[in-house]
Amino acid sequence: ETGVTQSPTHLIKTRGQQVTLRCSSQSGHNTVSWYQQALGQGPQFIFQYYREEENGRGNFPPRFSGLQFPNYSSELNVNALELDDSALYLCASSRTSGLVQFFGPGTRLTVL
Amino acid sequence: AQTVTQSQPEMSVQEAETVTLSCTYDTSESDYYLFWYKQPPSRQMILVIRQEAYKQQNATENRFSVNFQKAAKSFSLKISDSQLGDAAMYFCAYRSKGGATNKLIFGTGTLLAVQP
Numbered sequence: 001e002t003g004v005t006q007s008p009t010h011l012i013k014t015r016g017q018q019v020t021l022r023c024s025s026q027s028g029h030n031t032v033s034w035y036q037q038a039l040g041q042g043p044q045f046i047f048q049y050y051r052e053e054e055n056g057r058g059n060f061p062p063r064f065s066g067l068q069f070p071n072y073s074s075e076l077n078v079n080a081l082e083l084d085d086s087a088l089y090l091c092a093s094s095r096t097s098g099l100v101q102f103f104g105p106g107t108r109l110t111v112l
Numbered sequence: 113a114q115t116v117t118q119s120q121p122e123m124s125v126q127e128a129e130t131v132t133l134s135c136t137y138d139t140s141e142s143d144y145y146l147f148w149y150k151q152p153p154s155r156q157m158i159l160v161i162r163q164e165a166y167k168q169q170n171a172t173e174n175r176f177s178v179n180f181q182k183a184a185k186s187f188s189l190k191i192s193d194s195q196l197g198d199a200a201m202y203f204c205a206y207r208s209k210g211g212a213t214n215k216l217i218f219g220t221g222t223l224l225a226v227q228p
Contacts, residue, residue, distance in 0.1 A: 105156040
């Protein structure tokens with residue numbers, strides 16, 4: 001069984017640019033959540049996708065958007081990057097209403 | 113809104129000894145889930161243990177156990193016979209039982225060092 005994978009591992013962007021992060025969910029999982037983990041902090045919920053629809057969102061501005069594809073993989077897009085967007089971005093997958101989420105290794109984004 | 117507080121930024125334990133990590137939370141909900149996740153330097157969050165609020169019995173997973181005090185809104189993690197591989201950042205997390213999402217609310221973490 002393949003676990004949750006994310007790409008790329010690291011990314012460096014400049015302020016104002018746009019970025020796309022990718023996540024492949026664990027086999028059999030149809031729900032994907034994205035979290036932002038700033039340095040020294042716990043992860044913060046960005047949003048969740050279920051069956052290709054966003055069904056919940058945290059306190060993040062609209063320039064954070066996402067997609068989920070028919071194979072349940074997902075993308076996180078961030079427009080107009082700001083310095084404070086520098087963080088580890090974690091993807092987690094689960095089954096429908098699954099109690100346990102399985103996390104990927106994250107993408108480290110640095111905005112200069 | 114629910115909050116999770118971990119008041120110990122760092123802890124240290126000798127190999128083979130026992131350590132307890134603290135977590136408190138605030139909620140007005142009566143049924144919910146609590147979790148402890150481990151994040152090693154590899155960055156990948158790994159579930160350590162979970163507790164359902166309606167279950168009075170404390171959860172146990174091998175060397176890991178919790179002390180769940182619902183009235184006090186406390187959820188501490190005890191690691192027995194600590195091993196070098198236990199060194200990591202530990203996060204306490206809360207999840208509502210109802211609602212449309214699996215949203216986890218995390219604390220700020222406790223960095224555990226294990227001394228040989």
